[in-house]
Amino acid sequence: MSKNAVYCIAQEHTQAEVIVNSLKDAGFSNNDISVLFPDKTGTRDFAHEQNTKMPEGAATGGVAGMGTGAVLGWLVGIGSLAIPGVGPFIAAGPIMAALGGAAIGGAAGGIVGGLVGMGIPELEAKQYDDKVRNGNILISVHTESSDQIKVVKEIFERANAHDIKSTSESHAPT
Template identity: 75%
Template sequence: MKNAVYCIAQTREQAETIVHSLKDAGFPNTQISVLFADKSGTRDFSHEQNTKMPEGATTGGIAGMGAGAALGWLAGIGSLAIPGVGPFIAAGPIMAALGGAAVGGATGGMIGGLIGMGIPEYEAKLYDGKIQGGNSLISVHTENSDQVDAVKEIYKRAGAEDIHSTSEGSAPHKAA
């Protein structure tokens, strides 16, 4: 059964710590997603912009990650513009989900994209507000309950907030 485990990191450093811990625990970069608002412009990241879709989604490679090396390890990291919502940095499977929302001009923008990924609406609204407030959303797609438990433990050790998991065919669960 496929599962996804989500959390909120309050700082970029905390997000880096979580991603590094997930990498050390053996989770592949293709199963980890990170999303945060790009409020810093190019001060923290050097973007190599490549327009992939003329309808509004812009993705590109990230170079010069410096202290952001753990995030640079993730698959498909780049910038993403969601019309009416703003610029974001995204990596992993969330990039494709939100890229589709951006291109389609989906109602609800980011919330619609998060719901499309299987996040319940009330959690998607919570995450949307936290991301726009400067926090990072991290998710890991897992194969079994042992991996779900391992991810939740990594999140808890790092002090992450709003830890939730979802699985196909079941209701969402909040971490204890």
Template identity: 70%
Template sequence: MKASVYCTAKTVSQAELIVERLKGAGFTNNDISALLPDKRGTKDFAHEHNTKAPEGATAGGIAGLGVGAALGWLAGIGSLAIPGVGPFIAAGPIMAALGGAAVGTAAGGVIGALVGMGIPEFEAKRYDAKIREGNILISVHTEDGKQRDLAKDIFKHAQADDISTGSEASAKSV
């Protein structure tokens, strides 16, 4: 059964380590998502770092986003501003979710995107709070129990927090 495994990392270097290990274990850049607050310009309130999503997903250099090569390897990395929530750097499938309809309302931006990706609402709220505190959300798509266990082991060995698994949302046939 397809599912995603989630965790939070406290630092960019911890997130980079996790992504490198996932990559080394055979997960592709399209399987892995990362979401982190964009802290560029936090001391410079007169300057905003906004791009359009999904057009902004490929805009800008990796170094300009303040992330290293491992996070830059992820598909569709870019920065975006969620009205009423703030600026974020996102990569992977979560970038598409944030660029979609879930971002339409300020109150449900991140939470709505996470729920849309299959995370239960109570966990989505917890992850939203963690991201706002400066943590980095990492998720990885898995095809079966073996991959889920592998991802969880990688997260545990990297001392990630808030490790959980959720069924992936699937589109219903009409």
């Protein structure tokens, strides 16, 4: 079965948390939700933990905890990535694996390449890359039906997310 993905941009961490929590409440799996945002040195707006399943060197330390952003602790594979030439990011979900190779290989344009590899058209990937580098939060949800796509879009719209798009994935995660 071919998977699709629905993407949006959240402008604030609290907005992203509302979206992720709504997706969880709607029954979406933590394996199907991805979040990507810049890691602001010295702050930890979201609780996260060290990801021990990433290739050596891709994940850096972190702290698990409660409080603001604890909802992201529910997501799979949350951790920090340092993408050479791009900077430090916090990633969770399938996007973590897609960007992990860029962090290890030192690929230029690592975010764009990872997003294109997840099925996002290159032009949109470049737009998302620019928005994430400027402090916004990219959220994506892998879906298997048109009904799920509709539910995700409604959740994004209710939360006033921006740049809501959907696409068929050429390389669906397993």
